[in-house]
Amino acid sequence: MIPHLRDLCFAHPEFNVPEGFAVAFVRLHRNDWEEAEKHWEFFVSRVLNSTAVPPRAEAAIAMRLAVTGAAYILSDTQQLGAPCYECARRRP
Numbered sequence: 034m035i036p037h038l039r040d041l042c043f044a045h046p047e048f049n050v051p052e053g054f055a056v057a058f059v060r061l062h063r064n065d066w067e068e069a070e071k072h073w074e075f076f077v078s079r080v081l082n083s084t085a086v087p088p089r090a091e092a093a094i095a096m097r098l099a100v101t102g103a104a105y106i107l108s109d110t111q112q113l114g115a116p117c118y119e120c121a122r123r124r125p
Contacts, residue, residue, distance in 0.1 A: 035077045036100060038070055048097060050104035058107060061117055072119040077103045 036048060041055040062069040080086065081099035090098065110118070 035074050035096070038066070038073050041100075041104070048100045048104075050101065051108040054104050054108050057111055058117070061111060062120070069117075072117050073103070073107075075119055076107060079103075080106070 036045065038055040038059060041048060041050050058073060059066055059069040062072065077099050080103045081095060085102050086095045086098045107117070115121075
C-alpha cells in the first residue's frame, strides 16, 4: 500500500523521503491535500511499474524503492520550480 502523504510528514522508519517533502508537495497543490494525495499515488504507481523497480522485487522492497524514488524525483522537480508532473499533464 502506498503511504499517505500525511504519514510522510514525520520521520517514517520504512521510507526514506527528503525532509519536508510531503508538506511542500501539498503546498504545490495550493494546500489541497486530496489533490496532492491523488497525484502522489499516481506518481508512485508509475515509478513502481517502471524500470526503477526490479520486476521480481519483494513487495515491501518494491514499495520502498518506488516511494523513495518518487519522493526524490518530485522533490528535485519542486526545487527547480516546476509544477507537479500530474498537474502539468492534465492541463489543456
